[in-house]
Amino acid sequence: MIMYSTTDLQLFIHTADLGSLSNAARQLDLLPATASASLKRLEQQLNTRLFVRSTRSMRLTPEGTLFLEYSRQALALLQEGQALLTAGGPVSGHLRLSMPSDVGRNVLLPWLDAFQENHPQVTLSLQFSDRVVDLFRDPVDVAFRYGPLDDSTLVSQILAPSRRVAVAAPSYLARHGRPAAPKDLASHNCLLYYLQHGLFNNWRFYSGKTALDVKVRGDRMTDDAAIARAWAIAGIGIAYKSWLDVRQDVADGRLEIILEQFVGEETPLSMVYPHRSSMSPSLRALLAFLRAQFAALTGDLNPAP
DSSP states (O other), X not given: OOOOOHHHHHHHXXXXXXXXXXXXXXXXXXXXXXXXXXXXXXXXXXXXXXXXXXXXXXXXXXXXXXXXXXHHHHHHHHHHHHHHXXXXXXXXXXXXXEEOHXXXXXXXXXXXXXXXXXXXXXXXXXXXXXXXXXXXXXXXXXXXXXSSOSOTTSEEEEEEOOBEEEEEOHHHHHHHXXXXXXXXXXXXXXXXXXXXXXXXXXXXXXXXXXXXXXXOOXXXXXXXXXXXXXXXXXXSOBEEEEHHHHHHHHHTTSOEEEOTTSEEOBOOEEEEESOGGGOOHHHHHHHHHHHHHHHTTTTSSSOOO
């Protein structure tokens, strides 16, 4: 088994984030020749090129992009382990959190209250919004996000798997019938909300490996996805939501999954922050606490087929 130097991995990550080996070396207080030898050693160990080099910048190869996430996770695990071994005294500090409105209010909020009971010296500022915040500009330390990340420079820790499901109240289905295929949604009142790239009105399902896209419409739109779920519960229309948002409604009979034979888009929930250096003791404690809460939901994190 190959043993990788943490310094080599840190240099690799900094170079990928900054697009420059010299800038990465400067941040890590390394001589240029030492940094160059470090990156060369890592590429030799992996037997692959991690960067495409030009006179002005360095761009990740496909292999480098793949290895980057594993490198981030490896260093994060080492830092978490070190923090657990060296932790002394109570966890304290202030965390500013941004989270999607629905999962934030109905899943995360009770857990955050319990976390503060365990760590009374931690203070939290909570922002509930489906708008994707800019972690480099907005006054937010950590964001919770659904789905794949658009910004590869951010550090991401997956908390739970999830996927979208189409749901409706029994009263709506009794009045309007149950669609048999995704294309049938075009004739139903679909409850729409806005995401990062605009109105979320293109719903994707999978039949095996075949993607089925359907353009839906409805008489109600909102910038708060929790409102779309409330409309669905009220029997007004059909919603396409993350399973984490609606699993309790389905269990309690307020909503029913429709189109069960089709698979919705994957929407894993992740905790996202700008840099490894942002991983304070209070954030490490929060990450460990939330992972334990989601682990307790094992078997309930994906809808029944």
